[in-house]
Amino acid sequence: MAAADHPIRIAIVEDDPALRKMLVSLLQADPQYAVVAEIAEGQAAIAAIPHLAPDIVLVDLGLPDMSGIDVIRKLKALCPGCNVLVVTTFGDEKTVTSALEAGADGYLLKGAALEELKRDIHSLQDGGSPLSPMIARKLLNKLQAKPPEKPETGGETTLTRREHEVLEMIAKGFSYAETSKICGISAATVHSHLKSIYRKLEVHSKTEAVYEARRRSLIH
Numbered sequence: 386m387a388a389a390d391h392p393i394r395i396a397i398v399e400d401d402p403a404l405r406k407m408l409v410s411l412l413q414a415d416p417q418y419a420v421v422a423e424i425a426e427g428q429a430a431i432a433a434i435p436h437l438a439p440d441i442v443l444v445d446l447g448l449p450d451m452s453g454i455d456v457i458r459k460l461k462a463l464c465p466g467c468n469v470l471v472v473t474t475f476g477d478e479k480t481v482t483s484a485l486e487a488g489a490d491g492y493l494l495k496g497a498a499l500e501e502l503k504r505d506i507h508s509l510q511d512g513g514s515p516l517s518p519m520i521a522r523k524l525l526n527k528l529q530a531k532p533p534e535k536p537e538t539g540g541e542t543t544l545t546r547r548e549h550e551v552l553e554m555i556a557k558g559f560s561y562a563e564t565s566k567i568c569g570i571s572a573a574t575v576h577s578h579l580k581s582i583y584r585k586l587e588v589h590s591k592t593e594a595v596y597e598a599r600r601r602s603l604i605h
Contacts, residue, residue: 392419393510396439398430398456399472400449408443411499418506427451435463441509446473446480454487461488466573468509472502478523485589491515512560514591528596544582544603551578553604556595
């Protein structure tokens with residue numbers, strides 16, 4: 386948990402002025418958080434946020450000038466160290482999947498108690514991937530609905546020793562920070578290994594990566 390002298394730096398991208406004000410008030414009232422930007426449009430967010438280097442960006446998907454999914458994709462390219470947490474009303478499978486594929490690190494539906502947002506922000510900062518229960522259920526249903534595939538043969542999918550080590554740590558529930566400490570590498574390197582793992586396993590989240598790696602008997 387962040388100490389008061391090292392608050393979690395947060396940027397908010399939300400076009401609803403009332404909700405944006407509420408989020409800012411909630412977070413600024415707590416010394417564990419520092420709101421470094423509050424922005425109503427996607428283009429302005431893309432221009433400003435990389436220079437501010439926040440720890441976490443809260444992004445609504447229904448922005449007036451461009452798709453929030455495009456904002457996520459561009460922010461992750463320009464500011465790879467930033468975690469992006471979607472906070473939106475859109476909960477359909479296509480939108481959820483598109484946001485996660487674009488690089489979102491968590492996905493929350495609007496309507497939950499704002500105090501719960503603090504818990505989810507800390508979870509994200511500690512390497513977790515907070516999901517609203519309804520979103521988690523949809524992702525699980527999608528995974529479980531996948532038709533059975535033939536086991537991989539001939540070593541078509543191979544993880545490096547370090548990738549295997551990182552995925553084992555994540556599968557055991559260790560955060561990015563804990564994994565980096567145990568493996569003796571930086572949190573950014575952990576993130577880089579996970580991106581490589583996602584690409585090799587053709588998945589888009591830690592949950593899918595662990596599920597797929599176990600299905601292929603790459604990890605136990």
